[in-house]
Amino acid sequence: MEIRYLVTGGAEGFPSIFCQCDACRKVRTLLGKNVKMRSCTLVDQVMIDLSPDIFSQCINNHVDLSEVNHVVFTHSHSDHLNTTEICFRLRELASVIRKKDKKVMEIYGNDAVQNGIMEMVAKDPHVDLTRMKFHRIRKFEPFQAGNLKFIPLKAYHKLDEEALIFVIEDGRSTMLYANDTGALPDETLDFIEQQNIKFDIVSMDTCRGTLDGDTHMGIRENVELRERLRRMHAVTPDTEYYLNHYSHMCGMIPQEYERLVGQEGFLLTYDGLSVTV
Ligand SMILES: [Zn+2]
Ligand SMILES: [Zn+2]
Numbered sequence: 621m622e623i624r625y626l627v628t629g630g631a632e633g634f635p636s637i638f639c640q641c642d643a644c645r646k647v648r649t650l651l652g653k654n655v656k657m658r659s660c661t662l663v664d665q666v667m668i669d670l671s672p673d674i675f676s677q678c679i680n681n682h683v684d685l686s687e688v689n690h691v692v693f694t695h696s697h698s699d700h701l702n703t704t705e706i707c708f709r710l711r712e713l714a715s716v717i718r719k720k721d722k723k724v725m726e727i728y729g730n731d732a733v734q735n736g737i738m739e740m741v742a743k744d745p746h747v748d749l750t751r752m753k754f755h756r757i758r759k760f761e762p763f764q765a766g767n768l769k770f771i772p773l774k775a776y777h778k779l780d781e782e783a784l785i786f787v788i789e790d791g792r793s794t795m796l797y798a799n800d801t802g803a804l805p806d807e808t809l810d811f812i813e814q815q816n817i818k819f820d821i822v823s824m825d826t827c828r829g830t831l832d833g834d835t836h837m838g839i840r841e842n843v844e845l846r847e848r849l850r851r852m853h854a855v856t857p858d859t860e861y862y863l864n865h866y867s868h869m870c871g872m873i874p875q876e877y878e879r880l881v882g883q884e885g886f887l888l889t890y891d892g893l894s895v896t897v
């Protein structure tokens with residue numbers, strides 16, 4: 621399984637363009653890996669979420685999405701659901717797809733994601749809806765997207781909709797993809813335990829940094845989740861841990877936070893990071 625963290629920041633990005641906090645000021649000068657655009661990830665040929673920054677990140681990372689025909693959405697927050705780019709994919713003149721059978725974009729999401737897409741589509745007279753197939757997904761109901769099996773789990777996030785995180789399997793490796801979410805709900809942890817799932821890689825939300833978690837995790841919740849997964853035997857000594865969706869909220873720039881979480885055995889993702897498991 622190849623995991624490409626195309627973009628890895630929180631909702632406002634880092635540096636947040638209107639922000640005068642010390643961390644954002646520093647990052648405007650330092651740039652490099654400290655810059656974090658809004659999150660989405662390509663796993664093999666399946667996109668998870670579509671960031672508002674996907675255009676520039678495809679250019680920067682030499683990524684060609686024209687062969688990507690599956691997009692799985694976690695939830696409808698605007699840093700994950702870029703309806704503008706979906707509309708361009710559904711326009712014949714904007715996205716010329718030569719292979720007839722590849723024209724359909726398979727989109728997976730909850731009701732709020734579907735509503736968000738359909739609202740945008742309704743305003744765009746150039747959209748060809750025969751190019752889209754929407755799959756309504758629900759917690760704990762597995763589905764196949766491309767070569768990957770997804771098991772949606774309930775997140776603790778955006779509480780007015782069913783926000784989802786995922787177990788992702790390719791038949792050889794298993795990943796927990798857990799952003800956006802705060803500390804995982806008991807029903808999610810119970811499901812992982814009952815299904816006897818073992819993760820080769822665990823990717824966690826760390827938006828809050830050194831602050832207490834809320835509907836996002838911070839380092840404390842990351843440590844607690846790893847401990848809980850260890851007690852459940854859902855991880856092994858070889859399991860790798862990545863922290864993703866980091867924001868400016870706690871005031872530490874990414875290279876400082878990377879050192880801090882490194883002491884705990886965690887790796888902080890950065891825009892363009894590629895991991896193979
Ligand atoms: Zn987010
Ligand atoms: Zn800031």
Ligand SMILES: [Zn+2]
Nearest residue numbers: 697777778800
């Ligand atoms: Zn969110």
